[in-house]
Amino acid sequence: MTAPDPDETPVAFSGSRLGWQDLPRHVRARIAQQAGAEVIAETGATSGFSPGFASVLELGDGREVFVKAVSAEQNPHSPDLARREVAVAAALPDDVPAPRLLWSHDDGTWVLLGFQAVHGRSPVLPWRADDLVRVLSALDRLAGTAPREPHALRPVTETLADVMSGWASLAAEPEAYRRGVADAGGELGAWTLAHLDELVDAEARWAQAAAGDALVHGDLRADNVILDSTTCWLVDWPHAALGAPWLDVALMLPSVAMQGGGEPNAIFRSQRVSEGVGDDRLRPVLAGLAGYFAHGALQPAPTGIPNLRRFQGAQAVQTLRWLRSLG
Structure with missing residues (x-):
């Protein structure tokens, strides 16, 4: 293994996220159906390694939802990880500070997860x-x-x-x-x-x-x-x-x-x-x-x-x- 340059910390981002318009039309329609309102704006996540779609979506009725949408085309392991996250969500007690899973949908190809949208920031790096x-x-x-x-x-x-x-x-x-x-x-x-x-x-x-x-x-x-x-x-x-x-x-x-x-x-x-x-x-x-x-x-x-x-x-x-x- 090569020791990294101490002045150049690797970035925790896949660099291969999908935007709303990159999703197939039927996937966008299913997300809107699950969310219960049309999608009018998105704010994409800018950290994390998981490829696929990960964005806070603003809905036409004023609500927000954080949505993950993955298929094997982005990464062969991503759908199973998303399915695992659904199972984990059911096991998290209410006092665990994790965004609540609001809904999920799995058609065998695309796995969609809708979470409570939380707003904040990542820790400042270098760590404070x-x-x-x-x-x-x-x-x-x-x-x-x-x-x-x-x-x-x-x-x-x-x-x-x-x-x-x-x-x-x-x-x-x-x-x-x-x-x-x-x-x-x-x-x-x-x-x-x-x-x-x-x-x-x-x-x-x-x-x-x-x-x-x-x-x-x-x-x-x-x-x-x-x-x-x-x-x-x-x-x-x-x-x-x-x-x-x-x-x-x-x-x-x-x-x-x-x-x-x-x-x-x-x-x-x-x-x-x-x-x-x-x-x-x-x-x-x-x-x-x-x-x-x-x-x-x-x-x-x-x-x-x-x-x-x-x-x-x-x-x-x-x-x-x-x-x-x-x-």
Whole structure:
């Protein structure tokens, strides 16, 4: 992996969003039908990696709705993620600061989601201390939350089982490939190669460390947060699962460090959810996360998301630095 330029943080945006007029006519008609009024204006979302359509729509009766519309043409995984978000919405308790799902429609090709429109801003980047405090406070409250029963949420040990094995995948590559990857990563790459067996061993224990019954968002970064005058909204929930109550903070902090928010271990240890979480439990999760990011960064760009791999590479660097600081 190549260490990113510290003065050039990757942007969390797919760059391939559809506008209202890009949607097929029958999709636009279905959205208007589901919304209950004609669409007279749109304000497109300018952050997040998901390709497809994502906009706040102004309706003819004065209401607003945030709509996602995706098909496999934009990305083969997008429809299933949208379907997953429908299932997750039913499991979110009322006190979770997530926009409410108002309606959904699935014709087998296009999946349409209509959410409560919330207005605010993303955290200022580089991270400001006051924004970070608000987000961490929201995660502190989320850590004590259980999903609404009955629900279809799976344990995080199942939802992430296929991706938390990046170091094992790298170790299985030919030695020349491993050395090429390490050389591209400079000093950190050399450290990674020298400790590859330890990383493989650590990531193999991530599931035991991450297990729990708390509601976990599973994909929190600045682009999945909206701040208004009173509420820190947590958006985009398709990866929600059940896990340890400290997981969301730990999984988010590499992106915070990448975006100028401070030293992740110091932030983690300042949070109530870290109490009783020893380094021996944190280390396997960070190893699995670093391997996921590093292995992902080496893959071809997914359809419709050209800059995802660079973003993953930058997070791999920060996660490895945090992991290495634990000794």
